[in-house]
Amino acid sequence: MPGKPEIRTVQVTRYITPLREGGSLPAIAEADDGFMYVLKFKGAGQGVKALIAELIGCEIARAIGLKVPEVVFAELDAAFGRTEPDEEIQDLLKASVGMNLALHYLQGAITFDPVVHKVDALTASKIVWLDALLMNVDRTVRNTNMLFWKKELWLIDHGAALYFHHGWDEPLESAAKPFVQIKDHVLLPYARDLEEADRLCKEILSTECIDGIIDSIPSDWLNNHSEEQSDSEVRTIYKEFFRLRLIHSSIFLNQAQNAAY
Numbered sequence: 001m002p003g004k005p006e007i008r009t010v011q012v013t014r015y016i017t018p019l020r021e022g023g024s025l026p027a028i029a030e031a032d033d034g035f036m037y038v039l040k041f042k043g044a045g046q047g048v049k050a051l052i053a054e055l056i057g058c059e060i061a062r063a064i065g066l067k068v069p070e071v072v073f074a075e076l077d078a079a080f081g082r083t084e085p086d087e088e089i090q091d092l093l094k095a096s097v098g099m100n101l102a103l104h105y106l107q108g109a110i111t112f113d114p115v116v117h118k119v120d121a122l123t124a125s126k127i128v129w130l131d132a133l134l135m136n137v138d139r140t141v142r143n144t145n146m147l148f149w150k151k152e153l154w155l156i157d158h159g160a161a162l163y164f165h166h167g168w169d170e171p172l173e174s175a176a177k178p179f180v181q182i183k184d185h186v187l188l189p190y191a192r193d194l195e196e197a198d199r200l201c202k203e204i205l206s207t208e209c210i211d212g213i214i215d216s217i218p219s220d221w222l223n224n225h226s227e228e229q230s231d232s233e234v235r236t237i238y239k240e241f242f243r244l245r246l247i248h249s250s251i252f253l254n255q256a257q258n259a260a261y
Helices: 048-064 087-094 119-136 171-176 180-184 194-204 207-215 233-247 251-261
Strands: 011-018 027-031 036-040 073-077 098-104 146-149 152-155
Touching: 011 036, 011 087, 011 098, 027 073, 036 048, 036 073, 036 251, 048 073, 048 098, 073 087, 119 180, 119 194, 119 233, 119 251, 146 180, 152 171, 171 233, 180 251, 207 233
Parallel strands: 011 073
Antiparallel strands: 011 027, 027 036, 036 098, 073 098, 146 152
């Protein structure tokens, strides 16, 4: 997946229902293209940083051949939601005017269950490797964030990844750190091809590929990221983080292998 991914922009036309499983109150909404989406709001708990993590996580997953719903930028008009009777939701909509993020709604999908659903070793290894790369704490037995849809495994919800960017004191120091939480990954027992996954994924995730994904982050999501740094400087730090993270992949690879055995 060389270069910048093509991400469409849609206009949200109808708020359908909140998804109250998530603390940030994502919602099912309809857009002007006639499709339904899971809409994630920039005015929610972790703000735009959760949207940045979602965008990066989804597009890296897609690049390495894993199934993720289509990601779109979702514009929310200032008039949207004025008639919403729920005060909490109305406040969320008001705080999210402008560009948000949405994922195509996989209607009829069922939650992944490791007891029922089988995943081949290489796919499991790629997913474990991806979550170690992203420092994604949210793919556990309690909350798998995977769905079965049309007999295929789909990854959802990467908003809890890249947790280093919520502190942003020394972001590049995190790049060479192991990811100890990988021990709780729901697919770790099935990830028997981690070295092969590391080799294949690093072949795909070239500098051009990573830079294209980072360049797709809207500038206004980065403008308030740091008081001392411009959006272009913040973008450069994300690129450098992934460059270093991939160079030092043996650190998180070894952590995952040790946790598996």
